Amino acid sequence: MSGDLTELYQQVILDHNKRPRNRGRLPTATRVAHGDNPTCGDQCSVYVRLDGDRIAEISFDGAGCAISQASASLMTTQVKGKTATEVKGLYDAFHHIVTTGEAPAEISDLAAFAGVHAFPARIKCATLGWHAVLNALNGDAVPATTETRAD
Amino acid sequence: MPSVPDLRRDFPALHQQVNGRPLAYLDNAATTQKPRAVIDAIVGFYERDNSNVHRGLHALSMRATRAYEGARERVARFIGAADAAEVVFTRGTTESVNLVARGLAATLKPGDVILATEMEHHSNLLPWQQAARRSGAELRLVPVTGADAEGGLDSAALATLLTPAVKVFAFTHGSNTLGTVNPAAELCARARAVGAVTVLDAAQTVGHGAFDVRQLGADFTAFSGHKMCGPTGIGVLYGRRELLDRLEPDETGGGMVAQAGFTESRWKPAPERHEAGTPHVAGAIGLAAACDYLEAAGREAIAAHDAALARLAFDQLAQLPGIRLLGPRGPRGGLVSFAFADVHAHDVVTLADEDGIALRGGHHCNQPLMRKLGLASTTRASFYLYNTEEEVARMVASLRRVLRFFGVA
Numbered sequence: 001m002s003g004d005l006t007e008l009y010q011q012v013i014l015d016h017n018k019r020p021r022n023r024g025r026l027p028t029a030t031r032v033a034h035g036d037n038p039t040c041g042d043q044c045s046v047y048v049r050l051d052g053d054r055i056a057e058i059s060f061d062g063a064g065c066a067i068s069q070a071s072a073s074l075m076t077t078q079v080k081g082k083t084a085t086e087v088k089g090l091y092d093a094f095h096h097i098v099t100t101g102e103a104p105a106e107i108s109d110l111a112a113f114a115g116v117h118a119f120p121a122r123i124k125c126a127t128l129g130w131h132a133v134l135n136a137l138n139g140d141a142v143p144a145t146t147e148t149r150a151d
Numbered sequence: 152m153p154s155v156p157d158l159r160r161d162f163p164a165l166h167q168q169v170n171g172r173p174l175a176y177l178d179n180a181a182t183t184q185k186p187r188a189v190i191d192a193i194v195g196f197y198e199r200d201n202s203n204v205h206r207g208l209h210a211l212s213m214r215a216t217r218a219y220e221g222a223r224e225r226v227a228r229f230i231g232a233a234d235a236a237e238v239v240f241t242r243g244t245t246e247s248v249n250l251v252a253r254g255l256a257a258t259l260k261p262g263d264v265i266l267a268t269e270m271e272h273h274s275n276l277l278p279w280q281q282a283a284r285r286s287g288a289e290l291r292l293v294p295v296t297g298a299d300a301e302g303g304l305d306s307a308a309l310a311t312l313l314t315p316a317v318k319v320f321a322f323t324h325g326s327n328t329l330g331t332v333n334p335a336a337e338l339c340a341r342a343r344a345v346g347a348v349t350v351l352d353a354a355q356t357v358g359h360g361a362f363d364v365r366q367l368g369a370d371f372t373a374f375s376g377h378k379m380c381g382p383t384g385i386g387v388l389y390g391r392r393e394l395l396d397r398l399e400p401d402e403t404g405g406g407m408v409a410q411a412g413f414t415e416s417r418w419k420p421a422p423e424r425h426e427a428g429t430p431h432v433a434g435a436i437g438l439a440a441a442c443d444y445l446e447a448a449g450r451e452a453i454a455a456h457d458a459a460l461a462r463l464a465f466d467q468l469a470q471l472p473g474i475r476l477l478g479p480r481g482p483r484g485g486l487v488s489f490a491f492a493d494v495h496a497h498d499v500v501t502l503a504d505e506d507g508i509a510l511r512g513g514h515h516c517n518q519p520l521m522r523k524l525g526l527a528s529t530t531r532a533s534f535y536l537y538n539t540e541e542e543v544a545r546m547v548a549s550l551r552r553v554l555r556f557f558g559v560a
Contacts, residue, residue, distance in 0.1 A: 005505050009498075009556070018558065040497055041514050041527040063527050065495035066557070119501065 007115025008122070009066065016070035021077050026059040031139060035062075035132035037124050042068045046076075046132040053083045055137075060129055067113075067122050072129025074109055084137040091130045098126045152452030152536065159537045161186040161444075172507030175542040180327045180355060180486050180533035181511055182377045185441075189380055192440035196433045203429055205406060219432045222439035223422065226387060229442040230372065231363030234392055239425040240435050243386035244354040245274040247373030248321070250388055250425060251350055252278035253285075254398035255319055261287035264316045266347065268293040268304055269523065270326045273516040275352040275373075279321055288318065295329075299477050300524060303331045309341065317347040324367075325355035328517040328529070329478035330461060330486045332356070339368040348394070354378055358445055359485060359535075360454030364389055376434060381441035385434030388425065395421035402427040445536075453536045457485025460534040460543055467547045472560045477529060486533035488515070494557045496528040502556060503530075506549040508542075 026047035035044045042064030049057040058080055060072045075094075079087045094110050097103045101118065103111035116126045152158070159165050164184045167174050176184060196218060202211035204219045220235070227235040241247045259265070265279050269292050283290040293309050296302030304322075313320070320342035325332045339349045351369035356362060358379020364372050371394070376385040390398065400407060400418055404427035410417045418424045445453065464487045468474055473492040490496065496512030503510050511531045514521045521527065532546055554560035 005502065008501070014557070039513070041518070041521070042497075043527070065497040067498075069495075122497070122501070125497070 004115065004118045008119055010112040010115060012074070012109055012112035013066060013070040016073040017066040020060075020069060020073040022059045023061065023073065024059055025061055026057055028057060029059075031136040033132045033136035035128045035135070037064070037068070037128055040065070040125070042125060042128055044068065044072050044128045044132050046072070046129060046136050048133065048136045055080055055082055055087070058133070060132070062129075064128070065122075065125050067116065068125040068128045071113060071126045072132075074112070075129045075133060078110065079133060084134075087133060087137060091127075091134060094130060095127065098123050152449045152456060155456075155537060155539055158448065161188065162537055163187060163190070165537060169507040169509070170505050175506075175508045175538075175545055177532040177534065177538065177542065177546060178509045178511045179535040179538075180378070180515075180531065182383065183358070183380050183535050184537070185382065185437075186380055186444050188444050189382065189437050189440045193382060193433045193437040196436045201433075204432055205423075215432055218436050219430065222435035225439035225442050226435075229362075229446065230357060230387075230389055231365050232389055233365065236420070236422050237389055237392050237395060239388040239390065239395065239422040240430050241373075241386045241388050241425075242384055242431070243375040243377070244272075244352060244373045245278075245386075247386055247388035248275050248350065248352065249278045250401045251371045251373070251390065251398065252282040252321075253401045255348065255350075256282035256286045256288075257399050259283075259286035259288040259318055262316065263288040263318045264312075264314070265290045266293065266312055266317045266320045266342075267291075268322045269295040269520050270300070270304070270329060270331060270517070271321070271323055272327055272352065272354070273518070274354075275321055275323055275350075276519070279319070282319075291317075293322070295520065295523070298524075299475060300329050300331070300520070301478060301480050303329075303479060304333060304338075309338075313341055313345050313347070315345050317342070317345055319350060320347045321350040321352070323352040323355070325353075325359070325484040326478065327355050327486070327533075328488055328515040328520060328531070330483040330488060331478050332482070332484045335367045335369065339370075343368065355484060355486075358441070358453075359457055361450050370394055376438040376441060379438075379441055380444055381438035382434045385431050385438050387438075390421070392421065395425065398425070400424050400427065404428050406430075448536055454485075456536055457534045457538075458482065460538055460540065461485045461487055463540060464532055464534075464543045464546070467543065468550070471547070471550060472554065475526075477524070485535065486531060488529045488531045490526055490529045491554065491559065493559050494553060496530040498557070499530045499550065499553050502553045503546065503549045506545065506552070508546050508549050510546070 029047035031048040044062035098116040162184045200214040202215040204216040224235040294305045296305045348370045350371040353374045357374040372389040377383040407427040409419045477488045500512035
């Protein structure tokens, strides 16, 4: 296995793919958004219960490649308790990581996705869950699609 | 067919390392590699004869016109057309189907039925959805049978669906997702019996074996050059002469007009009628060279070679844990399509690429069928005349590694 590939499929990613966190529908959700990636058929629904302006509970559901599902799983563990503005800040940091491969020192688990930058076709997989959660927080009624948004 | 090692020497792109391993190119249903003869034909045109066709009287223009019309005649012979005028050059299968679908839509009305099948590539489905929307005709689909679509088209359902209301029956000759090869001659005959015009998507078959439009009896046939050793950007719409001459042109402009006035114009007959603007001259010349190449290699032999590799791959893949193989259990076209319960096709393709093996993962432009089969995507290996048994073995070994990597086996 080459360096690039070991970087792409980090242990953290394989673990989240095999044992996804916060998976399934959230019956108490106050916001729901669905994301899809038409080019590969990956899907991700994100369910959020807000308490004031903070995420009290979150879950996701979907089907797709290891990168998309692990990223959505990890995302749910990172955004709980955060406000929409804070989540956007995290997404921006994550986006920087997957597009450049550079991870700031203070970012921990999300840095596992740094290897994605060597596989440009997979960036959309990694950002799918994030698009969905941002849409849920914005209250967008339309599905998030990786085709109409900048990565 | 010449020996595979001999054939492989003709294809420059095959001789390269990918991720430190020799390339095993198994994505031929998407596009095939090009032999030196095709590349040389295209370069030769641009280096010597490059000029616009038809309207010129100078030496280069006459040479270019001769080469372009010669290519049309070459392609006509390759598919058994009665007349070179029955060959319209397009950008590819998609444009060919759109051209005929738009033209036929103008002849349809509410109450008419357009019949297609559940195994159509988007390019032979969406244009018919548009034609139905535009004309008020109804689009109906012949179902695919079996949990893994192993039963092919439902022949009994087809019998019920084929009523005199059916004006068009559009179907694929070879499925790019399942490996099914439909009995095109029989299906065309059944459609003809109710007076329907037949449109055959032959993208996966024209370059993969013997092919004769008159024996098949299709009124229209669409295919692409790049899936048969030719260049991208060139394809064909074959149509029976009297139908092509009646079909309303989809695009208008230079080259297709018989008499142009300020407010009204009259069109030329086929094929010019359907070729507005400067055509892809070099592409047509490249496609003709591909026809020469495939004929010399032996079309029956190519079909047998592809089918044998697909059989070998199918039987070996069937032994992998948790695999689901799509399409016919018996004879099939030169591809296999499969899904693992716990590993997504895109992860499979990324990891196989690490071993130098080019596969394709996704819905293969067949989303409604995938949904029906309960799949988001499959991995596909598709073979051509230059592929080897060793490449099949490498693929299977690579897939075993993929399964181990994800802890499945």
